Amino acid sequence: ALMDDAPKPLAGRTAIVTSGPTHEPIDPVRYIANRSSGKQGHAIAANLARLGADVTLVSGPVTIPDPAGANTIHVESAREMLEAVTDALPADIAVFVAAVADWRVATSADNKIKKKEGEGPAPLVLTENPDILKTIGHHADRPKLVVGFAAETADVIANARAKLARKGADFIVANDVSPQTGIMGGDRNRVRIVSNDGVEDWPDLSKDEVAARLAARIAESLNRKPL
Numbered sequence: 001a002l003m004d005d006a007p008k009p010l011a012g013r014t015a016i017v018t019s020g021p022t023h024e025p026i027d028p029v030r031y032i033a034n035r036s037s038g039k040q041g042h043a044i045a046a047n048l049a050r051l052g053a054d055v056t057l058v059s060g061p062v063t064i065p066d067p068a069g070a071n072t073i074h075v076e077s078a079r080e081m082l083e084a085v086t087d088a089l090p091a092d093i094a095v096f097v098a099a100v101a102d103w104r105v106a107t108s109a110d111n112k113i114k115k116k117e118g119e120g121p122a123p124l125v126l127t128e129n130p131d132i133l134k135t136i137g138h139h140a141d142r143p144k145l146v147v148g149f150a151a152e153t154a155d156v157i158a159n160a161r162a163k164l165a166r167k168g169a170d171f172i173v174a175n176d177v178s179p180q181t182g183i184m185g186g187d188r189n190r191v192r193i194v195s196n197d198g199v200e201d202w203p204d205l206s207k208d209e210v211a212a213r214l215a216a217r218i219a220e221s222l223n224r225k226p227l
């Protein structure tokens with residue numbers, strides 16, 4: 001690695017980051033998923049590592065490379081993601097960036113579902129996935145600092161505040177992903193940090209800049225509070 005003389009305010013700290021989508025199988029060849037490139041989550045893992053944290057990145061299926069400096073665990077489904085995150089506890093920091101599929105097919109088929117002449121397709125019966133952030137936010141081994149994301153298309157701050165309380169997070173990084181913003185799949189992000197202290201409005205930044213700033217914000221918050 002190149003010499004990096006940057007200060008290491010997260011030296012001795014452990015962090016867990018989730019990133020990417022999850023894939024929920026319908027049968028061996030089909031799945032349900034959210035749109036997510038993994039760019040933002042991977043950049044956050046890299047930036048926490050750059051500040052000295054020992055980072056476990058739990059990534060759903062993405063096409064981007066594993067980030068430098070983090071230990072990456074690859075999973076497919078929400079249930080696998082929850083298991084990998086739980087296995088990585090205890091940790092000082094947890095940042096939930098993954099676009100987890102809210103639902104999975106109740107019973108996925110062991111064999112490829114075939115079309116049947118003259119019959120329409122069978123309906124998919126869905127069931128709710130575990131909420132990984134909410135589980136960890138209320139866990140007996142809860143990390144000192146728990147950060148969630150909220151991708152919203154309307155009522156961004158109200159929805160983020162509700163998620164902060166419901167999920168037991170310290171910060172929610174809220175962003176407006178309505179189609180006209182062009183954020184989905186792009187390289188830029190415009191976020192607001194919602195906590196019990198209020199709302200911080202961040203300017204339009206690259207996803208790498210958001211990641212660097214969030215890692216610095218996390219370090220500041222951990223090193224300030226006598227947690």
Ligand code: CTP
Pocket residue numbers: 018078096097098099100101102129130131132133134147148149150151163
């Ligand atoms: N999250 C999670 N596990 C889930 C669903 C969401 O860990 N099963 C996390 C996401 O990684 C994100 C935060 O919860 O950090 C908010 O995700 P979001 O989809 O915005 O919230 P939901 O509670 O699923 O609400 P909705 O999709 O209805 O807005």
Ligand code: CA
Pocket residue numbers: 100101102
């Ligand atoms: Ca959701």
